[in-house]
Amino acid sequence: MTPGPHRTTEHTHRAPRPTPAEIAAAAGRTIPDLIGPDLHVLFSGINPSLYSAATGHHFARPGNRFWPALHRSGFTPRLLHPSQQDELPRAGLGITNVVARATARADELSPAELIAGGEILTALVDRWRPRYLAVLGVTAYRTAFARPKATIGPQPDRIAGVPVWVLPNPSGLNAHFTLERLTAEFARLRRAASSRTPAVLSVMLAVPDAAEAARWYARALGATTLWDVGGVVGLSVGGAPFFLGEPENNGWATPTDAGTRTVRIEVFVEDPDAFIARAVAAGADGSVDEISDHEAPWGIHRQGGFVDPFGHLWLVGDRSPLTASSS
Structure with a gap:
């Protein structure tokens, strides 16, 4: 994971945009997790958008602020295009979702789906043991993990023994958080994930x-x-x-x-x-x-x-x- 403030280098990579028919046909599809051992942070979206499912790339819908916030907060040295997501594990970062199936909007998911997804995410975290789990969306987190009073930021409860940090939903539909505010929250997590070193007591x-x-x-x-x-x-x-x-x-x-x-x-x-x-x-x-x-x-x-x-x-x-x- 790259510490420090972001550089201004922008990505020049562009991938073909899916057609409206391809986007509509992506309903219910899934995207493979981007995961591996020794992750600093495992980011978990709520579920893939139809656009993301059509491209096979996480947070790919135009207007989603995940990739800019990731870069501006110092997690990546340059702004990555969603099609460059495979570079993340080398930086100690991974991506998954609470619910795997793609929908047009996150509010199409039922509470039962979110709760079942929370159980699956718990098992995934228990297997890979990232340093932090970051859930992007406080409302989904509250439902999936029965934490009705959860707020943005570090959580008092762990999941499978792993510290949890709730970030705002980076979707462009989330008008409550500007890119600047999103970046500030991402930066708080980056500092915690970079500095967390367990104490060792010896005699x-x-x-x-x-x-x-x-x-x-x-x-x-x-x-x-x-x-x-x-x-x-x-x-x-x-x-x-x-x-x-x-x-x-x-x-x-x-x-x-x-x-x-x-x-x-x-x-x-x-x-x-x-x-x-x-x-x-x-x-x-x-x-x-x-x-x-x-x-x-x-x-x-x-x-x-x-x-x-x-x-x-x-x-x-x-x-x-x-x-x-x-x-």
Whole structure:
């Protein structure tokens, strides 16, 4: 996705216009989704116009402001013609519709069609996991997803775990929004989609010898080394990163030197019994918290623990309270 303000370059591409007979014959047709992995934004129109269905291109009806707003807001470096839509996935952008069938006007769709389309769109979002879903049309969004009080902008509720942004309908029939106002709303979404970087929280464990400790964690926990800068080592266990640091380089003490433990590391894996057994076999002390089933607000889970040779307490379970509520 191209950040920043738009450039003034206009498209020179032109495709043949469909005849009135071809437009009329397009009623009920569908257009393939423009979609793929790793999208910054998946735009969802309400449904294709007859003009779009006749051409096979999204937002193709003359007077539709989607492509100018997309360019002016900085999503694309130049103004694309609808027939150049295949360039969008390379920019991290995709297009679909709430309802697939083409009509002359969006108000020809029944509430039942919009609700069914919302279910299909939810499944599509769940499969492709775009960074944002942008629905172009607040009235259709309210009906399709049972959000009667929804307004333009970011939504408090997610769809299939993906953030949702409602944009104005770019149709030329939407007199409430000028191109300038449309562009401003598109730009708000572009800034959010460009800057959204999830926070990563990791822990650094104090150890007397980082390289030696890294070898033990690899043997005992199956850890892989991400990097080693001498005295500080980055490791990963099952995709979860953590660090090892030597006290003289960081101004702290190991648990052994301090004579106490002030932190415990909790890790959640598919088989906690096997995880703990492997650590104990490599020299960890497994007597501190024998593994057993526990009842918690998020359900029954299995958990136990061990102390590694460097004095750190590890708790190992099969269900994390941080993710159990969404399962």
